[in-house]
Amino acid sequence: MAGAETPYAIPNKYTDFVRHEAPDGMLTGNWRGVGATRNIPVIEGGIDELAHAAGVDPLDYRRRLLQHKPRLLGALHVAAEKAGWTTALPQGQGRGIALTEDFGSFAAMISEVTVVINGMLKIDRIICAVDCGQVINPDTVEAQIQSGIIYGLSAALYGRITVHNGAVVESNFDDSPVLRMNETPRIEVHIVPSSEAPGGIGELGTPGVAPSLFNAIFVVTGKRLRSLPIDHNELRRV
Numbered sequence: 151m152a153g154a155e156t157p158y159a160i161p162n163k164y165t166d167f168v169r170h171e172a173p174d175g176m177l178t179g180n181w182r183g184v185g186a187t188r189n190i191p192v193i194e195g196g197i198d199e200l201a202h203a204a205g206v207d208p209l210d211y212r213r214r215l216l217q218h219k220p221r222l223l224g225a226l227h228v229a230a231e232k233a234g235w236t237t238a239l240p241q242g243q244g245r246g247i248a249l250t251e252d253f254g255s256f257a258a259m260i261s262e263v264t265v266v267i268n269g270m271l272k273i274d275r276i277i278c279a280v281d282c283g284q285v286i287n288p289d290t291v292e293a294q295i296q297s298g299i300i301y302g303l304s305a306a307l308y309g310r311i312t313v314h315n316g317a318v319v320e321s322n323f324d325d326s327p328v329l330r331m332n333e334t335p336r337i338e339v340h341i342v343p344s345s346e347a348p349g350g351i352g353e354l355g356t357p358g359v360a361p362s363l364f365n366a367i368f369v370v371t372g373k374r375l376r377s378l379p380i381d382h383n384e385l386r387r388v
Contacts, residue, residue, distance in 0.1 A: 156193050157222055157251045158215040176313065182301050182356050191378075194248040194361035199374065208247055208365065209235055221281045221344070222249060222256040228279035228340050229258035242266060243274065246365025248358035253350025255282035256342075257295075259358035262335075265370040269386035273303065273335040273363070281342040282349045291351050292339045298355020299337055304329045306360045309379050 154165040181188070201211035209230055216223040226249065233245060243264045250257045257280045264272040278295050285291055308327045312319040320326040364375045371385055 157219050157249065158197065158212070159218055160215065176316070176318075181305075182298065182353055190248060190250055190357035191361040191364065194358070195364050195374065195376065198246070198361075198365045198368065202368075212247065212249065219251070219256075221342075221346070222251055222258070225249075225256045225258040225279040225281045225342050228342055229260050229277050232279065232338060232340050233260040233262070233275075233277045235260070242370060244366040244369030246362045246367070246369065248360075248362035248365065250354055250357045252354060252357070254347070255280065255349035255351060255354050257281075257354045257358060259299075259362045261359070261362035261366045263363060263366040263370065265367060265385050267386070269382045269384070271307075271367070271380065271382060271385055275336045275338070276303075276359070276362070277338045277340070278355065278358070279340045279342055280351070280354060281344050281346075282351045282354070283344050283346040284348050285341055285344075286348065288341060291341055294351045295339045295355035296337050298353065299359055300329050300334065302356040302359025303334075305378065306363055307333075307379055 156163075197212060197215075198208050201208040204211065206214075209226070212226060213223065216226065226247075229247075235245065239245065239262070243262065246261050246263075248259050248261075250259070257278055260277045261273060262275040262277075264274055266272075276299055278299065280291065280295060282291060304327070307329065310320075311326075360378055363380065367380075367385065368374055373384060375381075375384060
């Protein structure tokens with residue numbers, strides 16, 4: 151559903167999919183973020199491509215298509231302000247946006263990355279503005295968003311699953327690592343004040359991570375990534 155019902159006001163669209171089963175009859179299940187997580191990279195990457203094709207700033211492009219979504223638009227305004235979207239970054243650095251609407255809550259995420267000439271990627275900062283309605287415990291909201299971002303970063307950087315002879319090769323944190331403390335970027339969570347009914351928060355922090363990274367990487371390299379985990383060989387600049 152998240153792929154068919156995007157938040158953007160696009161009058162004419164057609165959505166289709168091809169079911170692709172896991173190899174060797176392996177069972178698959180939901181990831182943190184369920185349907186939204188799997189579809190948001192396609193949606194937000196596509197919107198970013200449309201913005202660049204139209205020669206419009208990706209932030210302004212999204213704003214034009216979100217006039218009917220005041221809460222999501224509000225979160226985007228806050229994230230852009232906190233990220234300093236209009237300020238220039240040094241050479242080799244870029245920013246990327248991704249939006250998520252799910253479980254009655256709204257989030258705007260902006261990632262700042264550095265890509266050096268040998269293709270090494272450094273995530274410098276991630277800013278997330280979230281409108282989840284009335285907030286009962288702000289510390290819980292912040293912790294859930296932070297953990298969701300760590301979860302998403304771990305998958306985006308390291309989450310490769312290899313199947314050999316019908317079995318998964320990776321077995322533990324030594325060959326399927328989680329982001330370490332020294333690798334973790336600065337994470338900023340900004341709660342948008344709201345009097346609306348409380349919405350979900352447990353899955354909202356994960357879906358925007360990969361697409362915001364993809365879009366930030368494009369700013370630096372001019373390359374569109376469409377698969378995970380991120381392959382550093384694809385980031386080499388000439």
